[in-house]
Amino acid sequence: MSGESAFEGVLRQIDDSVPFEPGYYNESYLDRRITARMRRRGTDSHREYERLLREESDEREALMDALTINVTEFFRNPEMWEVLRTVLTDLTDEKRRVRVWSAPCADGREAYSLAMLACDDPDIDESRVEVLGSDISEEALENARAGVYHTTRTTDIAEELAPLSEPDRHVERDDDAFRVRDAPRRLVEFGTHDLISDGSRGPFDVVLCRNLLIYIDTDHKGSLFDTLEASLAEGGVLVVGMTESVPPGRTDGYEPVDKRRRVFRRR
Ligand SMILES: C[S@@+](CC[C@H](N)C(=O)[O-])C[C@H]1O[C@@H](n2cnc3c(N)ncnc32)[C@H](O)[C@@H]1O
Incomplete structure (x- = not known):
């Protein structure tokens, strides 16, 4: 899409294909979670990662997991x-x-x-x-x-x-x-x-x-x-x-x- 950065392309792909609304969350948080997934997939290119998201339902699921970090504890604090x-x-x-x-x-x-x-x-x-x-x-x-x-x-x-x-x-x-x-x-x-x-x-x-x-x-x-x-x-x-x-x-x-x-x- 014209005028769109590679990172924005990933966010658009998330918006289109993952049941998660990236617009709600702050950018540094999104960046950390997406970068972690990219590292796992051995790529440092946002364009390549956008393609993986578009083509692989497993990756969409893995990213959804990474984005909804469910870290918790009994009696936390x-x-x-x-x-x-x-x-x-x-x-x-x-x-x-x-x-x-x-x-x-x-x-x-x-x-x-x-x-x-x-x-x-x-x-x-x-x-x-x-x-x-x-x-x-x-x-x-x-x-x-x-x-x-x-x-x-x-x-x-x-x-x-x-x-x-x-x-x-x-x-x-x-x-x-x-x-x-x-x-x-x-x-x-x-x-x-x-x-x-x-x-x-x-x-x-x-x-x-x-x-x-x-x-x-x-x-x-x-x-x-x-x-x-x-x-x-x-x-x-x-x-x-x-x-x-x-x-x-x-x-x-x-x-x-x-x-x-x-x-x-x-x-
Ligand atoms: C870090 S956990 C916190 C769990 C618990 N409250 C605690 O402090 O241990 C954050 C949770 O927020 C959920 N979450 C993220 N966005 C949400 C939203 N828009 N509405 C409801 N839950 C959301 C995630 O799925 C995740 O399970």
Whole structure:
């Protein structure tokens, strides 16, 4: 296409043939993920990579995986979970039904962490807790629904579950495989949702939106935040990732519950 750089050609090809909207994400993020795939395919030419994407469905799938990096952990940033423990204790004291949204949930570990925490802590009434986990990646959601996680060379599931007082009550262990037990599983539902284009859900008492905002282009952060805000109940709690923040123009709408742990309450 005339006037188009080779990199833009790759982005157009993604737009045309991969279920991913490159325009939402910041360029440095897209560049890093695409370059990583090009290296794997042994090419440093964007034109050549554009051709590979056009012709090979396997490459389109591999790039989709690379673009929706599903890196996550149980109880990621454990200090934040101590704040959430208190939030959930208070909410289940006050309300009959406490709705929580893990958006995006990747392979489900954040959503199950919420459910396990509720089942584990005697001060939280888990019968009042409902968790929705959503993501745009179907593959991640399939893994989430399966609810089985493996310790590998780089991931120690037992260590990730350390914030629980009795992990064995919540997961069934078979060597390196950890299967989420029925009690926490019953509290969680999973579904597809695009945080930029699918609009609001809820209302939720707690919304976790962690480790996605950092990849989103400034122009689209606004619509993502509109979705989050419209999904929060009055006085609801919003949690963002440890390197993320509420956009400058919107901070008046929130009071910090714990600023350092990125937990805020909607005014
Ligand atoms: C790094 S993971 C974060 C998972 C979890 N919240 C955490 O902090 O561990 C980012 C997730 O965002 C998902 N994602 C990317 N764009 C999205 C969008 N527009 N709407 C919903 N989820 C999206 C990806 O598929 C990926 O699973």
